[in-house]
Amino acid sequence: MPSSSPAGTLSGPVLVVGAGLLGTSIGLALRRRGVDVALADLSPENVRIATGLGAANVKPDDRTEPALVVVAVPPDALAPVVAEALRDTDAVVTDVGSVKAAPYTAVADAVTAAQLTRYVGSHPMAGSERSGPLAASATLFDGRPWAVTAHGTADPAAVAQVTALAAACGATPLAFSPEEHDAAVARTSHLPHLLAALVAGRLTDAPRSHLALSGQGVRDVTRIAAGDPALWQQIIAGNTAAITALLHEVRDDVDTLLLALDRDDRDAVAALLDRGVAGTAVIPGKHGGPAVVETSVFVAVPDHPGELARLLADAGEIGVNIEDLRIDHDPGRPVGLVELFVAADSVEHLLGSLEERGWTTHR
Amino acid sequence: MPSSSPAGTLSGPVLVVGAGLLGTSIGLALRRRGVDVALADLSPENVRIATGLGAANVKPDDRTEPALVVVAVPPDALAPVVAEALRDTDAVVTDVGSVKAAPYTAVADAVTAAQLTRYVGSHPMAGSERSGPLAASATLFDGRPWAVTAHGTADPAAVAQVTALAAACGATPLAFSPEEHDAAVARTSHLPHLLAALVAGRLTDAPRSHLALSGQGVRDVTRIAAGDPALWQQIIAGNTAAITALLHEVRDDVDTLLLALDRDDRDAVAALLDRGVAGTAVIPGKHGGPAVVETSVFVAVPDHPGELARLLADAGEIGVNIEDLRIDHDPGRPVGLVELFVAADSVEHLLGSLEERGWTTHR
Structure with missing residues (x-):
C-alpha cells in the first residue's frame, strides 16, 4: 500500500493499463504535472504511439512497483484486468469505465477482501467520438466531472489516491457510490x-x-x-x-x-x-453551479473566415462574456445565423452595442 | 385573383393576419424588399408594436384589396381564419402553421371549390423559444427551408405567389404535398x-x-x-x-x-x-447539400471576454472557415474547451497554425 496522500497531490509511479484515448490522455495529463507514468497495452503499437506522444516516461521493463494502477481497457475486459492488478501488485487500483457496480461485483468475487480495499472505481465524464492514442490529449479532462466511486470497504487512503488522480488530470472529483453512479x-x-x-x-x-x-x-x-x-x-x-x-x-x-x-x-x-x-x-448550468439565467441573441454573420471572429471581438470589446454559441445551419445562403448565449442582464447592452457596430441582431 | 407572378417576385399588398413572432417577422422581411404590408391582429397592442417595428406600412383602415393574405395565428385558430380570408377577399391565401393536412381539410370543408384554388399552405422552418412581435426579426427566415404545400386543385399562380413569398422573406422554398410535409x-x-x-x-x-x-x-x-x-x-x-x-x-x-x-x-x-x-x-449537411466531411478540433480557451474572439480571429487569419462551434460546459474551472468544426481537409493546417500561435489543441 502506498502511504496516505492528501487529495490533490498524487505520488507516482502510475501504471496505466490500456493506451487508448482515455489511458493515453491520463498519461499525458499526469506527465504535465511531472508524475512518473508507465504504460501497458496488449498492442505494442499503441504503447509506442502513446509513449511517443509523451504519455509515459517509465520504460516497460522497469520493475519499479507502481503506487497506482489505472485500468483503461474496454468495459468487457475491465474486471479481470483490475483483479489481476490487485493480485499482482500492492498498488491502489482504479478503472475509468462508464459503469461501476457490475465491475465492482466481478472484482470482489475475484480477489481477497484485503486486496479489495485497494480498489476504488472512477469515471471521468470526458471522451470523444474518436478513439485510440492518437486522439488523446493532456487537456481532455480539464474542468470535467470525474466520479470517484468508493465501495463500502475501500481504504480511505486509496480513495484519496484516486481523488488525487482526478484532480491531477485537471478534473473535478465527485464522490458517488457505485450504485448511485x-x-x-x-x-x-x-x-x-x-x-x-x-x-x-x-x-x-x-x-x-x-x-x-x-x-x-x-x-x-x-x-x-x-x-x-x-x-x-x-x-x-x-x-x-x-x-x-x-x-x-x-x-x-x-x-x-x-x-x-x-x-x-x-x-x-x-x-x-x-x-x-x-x-x-x-440540468446544472456551466461550471456546475445552479442553472444560470441565460438568454440568447441572434446575429446575422456572413459565412466567410474572420466574420465570426469580428463578431466575437466586438462582443469582447463590449465587455459581454459569451457563455455559449451556436451556428445555425442554413441551406443555400451565404449568411449564417449565430446564436449567442449570454447572462440575461447583459442582453440589452449587447444588442444595443452590436447594432451600433452595424450587426443585424434579433432575440 | 392576382395575375400570375413568377416565383421570386412578389406583388403586394400583403395582408398579414396575426402579429406574433412569425407574422411580424414576415412583415419586416417583406418591408425590407419594399413590398406593401398591412397587419391585422385581435390584439391592437400587437399591431401597434409590430407596426412600430416597421412590419407594416399600409394603414388598417386602407381598403385596398390585398394580393396575398398570410395567416400567422396559433394552430387551433388557423383553418377558420384562412376560410374567412378566402371568402372575404379575392386574394391568394397562405398560412404558416407547423402542420398542413388537417387545416387543409378543414378549409376545404368551409369554402367553395373555386375559393379553395386560391389557398396554398406553407411552413417556414424557423422560430424561436420566444414569442410575440418584440421577438420578431427581418432576418428570421434568411437561409431557412420554407415548405410550400400545394393541394391538388391549387391554382398554379397561387402556388407561384406563395413560393415568391418564401423567397422574398429570404428563405428557400421547397415543394411538398400537405401529407408529405x-x-x-x-x-x-x-x-x-x-x-x-x-x-x-x-x-x-x-x-x-x-x-x-x-x-x-x-x-x-x-x-x-x-x-x-x-x-x-x-x-x-x-x-x-x-x-x-x-x-x-x-x-x-x-x-x-x-x-x-x-x-x-x-x-x-x-x-x-x-x-x-x-x-x-x-441528415443533410449545412447549406442543404450532402453531408460535408467535417472534423472537430478542441482548443482550451480561458473563460474571459475576448479570448474566444482571439481564437476565432486567429482561425480567420489562418484562413480556415469555422463551420460550427461548441463551447463545452465545464464545472468549476476558468478554462473552457471550444470544439471547432471544420472541413476535414483543413484540420492539419488549423491544428499546426493554432499551436504555433500558442493555443493548446487536441482532436
Whole structure:
C-alpha cells in the first residue's frame, strides 16, 4: 500500500493499463504535472504511439512497483484486468469505465477482501467520438466531472489516491457510490443515448426529400447517436438494471402519449410537455453551479473566415462574456445565423452595442 | 385573383393576419424588399408594436384589396381564419402553421371549390423559444427551408405567389404535398420533440447530486424540450396520425431493447445502435447539400471576454472557415474547451497554425 496522500497531490509511479484515448490522455495529463507514468497495452503499437506522444516516461521493463494502477481497457475486459492488478501488485487500483457496480461485483468475487480495499472505481465524464492514442490529449479532462466511486470497504487512503488522480488530470472529483453512479449515468447518459439512437433510427426510413426539412432540433437530439456502437453496446450491457427501469418508465410515457393522441386528450399531452420543460431546467448550468439565467441573441454573420471572429471581438470589446454559441445551419445562403448565449442582464447592452457596430441582431 | 407572378417576385399588398413572432417577422422581411404590408391582429397592442417595428406600412383602415393574405395565428385558430380570408377577399391565401393536412381539410370543408384554388399552405422552418412581435426579426427566415404545400386543385399562380413569398422573406422554398410535409415533420421535428421531452422528464425524478454528471450529450438531446408546451400541444394535436405511427415504431423499438437487455442479447442492442448511427448520417449537411466531411478540433480557451474572439480571429487569419462551434460546459474551472468544426481537409493546417500561435489543441 502506498502511504496516505492528501487529495490533490498524487505520488507516482502510475501504471496505466490500456493506451487508448482515455489511458493515453491520463498519461499525458499526469506527465504535465511531472508524475512518473508507465504504460501497458496488449498492442505494442499503441504503447509506442502513446509513449511517443509523451504519455509515459517509465520504460516497460522497469520493475519499479507502481503506487497506482489505472485500468483503461474496454468495459468487457475491465474486471479481470483490475483483479489481476490487485493480485499482482500492492498498488491502489482504479478503472475509468462508464459503469461501476457490475465491475465492482466481478472484482470482489475475484480477489481477497484485503486486496479489495485497494480498489476504488472512477469515471471521468470526458471522451470523444474518436478513439485510440492518437486522439488523446493532456487537456481532455480539464474542468470535467470525474466520479470517484468508493465501495463500502475501500481504504480511505486509496480513495484519496484516486481523488488525487482526478484532480491531477485537471478534473473535478465527485464522490458517488457505485450504485448511485450507475443510476445517475443511466439517466443522464445511457437513456439519452438510446433514445437519440431511436430518433435517429427513424430517419433511416424517411425519403431523402423529407430530410430537407431537418432543423437544428433533430440535429441536436441525434448528435450523440453517432457514437461507437461497439463501445456503447458494452456500456449498456453493464448497466442493464438501471436502464431497464428507466426504459419501462419511457414505455409507460409512450403508452400515455398514444392513449392521449387517440382520445385527443390535450391535457395529458401538455402534462408530458410541461414535465419536459421542468427537466431541462434542472440540468446544472456551466461550471456546475445552479442553472444560470441565460438568454440568447441572434446575429446575422456572413459565412466567410474572420466574420465570426469580428463578431466575437466586438462582443469582447463590449465587455459581454459569451457563455455559449451556436451556428445555425442554413441551406443555400451565404449568411449564417449565430446564436449567442449570454447572462440575461447583459442582453440589452449587447444588442444595443452590436447594432451600433452595424450587426443585424434579433432575440 | 392576382395575375400570375413568377416565383421570386412578389406583388403586394400583403395582408398579414396575426402579429406574433412569425407574422411580424414576415412583415419586416417583406418591408425590407419594399413590398406593401398591412397587419391585422385581435390584439391592437400587437399591431401597434409590430407596426412600430416597421412590419407594416399600409394603414388598417386602407381598403385596398390585398394580393396575398398570410395567416400567422396559433394552430387551433388557423383553418377558420384562412376560410374567412378566402371568402372575404379575392386574394391568394397562405398560412404558416407547423402542420398542413388537417387545416387543409378543414378549409376545404368551409369554402367553395373555386375559393379553395386560391389557398396554398406553407411552413417556414424557423422560430424561436420566444414569442410575440418584440421577438420578431427581418432576418428570421434568411437561409431557412420554407415548405410550400400545394393541394391538388391549387391554382398554379397561387402556388407561384406563395413560393415568391418564401423567397422574398429570404428563405428557400421547397415543394411538398400537405401529407408529405406532415409525414416529414412528424419524423424530423415532432417525434424528436416528444422524445426529448421524455428524456428531460426523466431528469425531474433524479436526485440533484446525480445531475452533476450531466454532460453535453444530455444537454443537446433535451434542448428543444424547453419549447412552449401550449404551442407544441397544438402542433402535436394537428398531426396525430403521423406521430402515432412513429410512436408505435418507437414503442416496438423500446420493447425490442427491453427484451434484448433481459436476454443479454447484445446483437439486438448493437443493431439498434447501428441504425442510430445510420440515421445521423442521412441528415443533410449545412447549406442543404450532402453531408460535408467535417472534423472537430478542441482548443482550451480561458473563460474571459475576448479570448474566444482571439481564437476565432486567429482561425480567420489562418484562413480556415469555422463551420460550427461548441463551447463545452465545464464545472468549476476558468478554462473552457471550444470544439471547432471544420472541413476535414483543413484540420492539419488549423491544428499546426493554432499551436504555433500558442493555443493548446487536441482532436
